[in-house]
Amino acid sequence: MNIKSVFFLIFLFVCTLTNAQIFIGQEADARFPGTEIVVLEKGTSSLKFLKLRSDVIIKTSETENWLREELKIPQDIELKIQKTEKDKIYTFYIFCSF
Secondary structure, eight states: OOHHHHHHHHHHHHHHHTTEEEEETHHHHHHSTTEEEEEEETTTOOEEEEEEOTTOOOOGGGHHHHHHHHHTOOTTSOEEEEEEEEOSSOEEEEEEEO
16 A cells, blocks of 8 residues: 555545545545545535546646636635645645635
């Protein structure tokens, strides 16, 4: 088992403990087209995490527009990148809405 798989399993375990709804594969894609993993907060259905399929590429400059379109966020709600984290494989963008 490679390190990527280990981190993914730990992530799923933590999400399960925190009462999150996890959608993988076709279920994730049905919620948000182009995704392979979607994690929603139980009760509120707030988006906690999503992972795009490997064949889906969104330019950083287009991320906000993609989020608005897929999450149906009105233009009067401001989105800002609160934090960016990088590891050896991915770049994580953490957004806040105002």
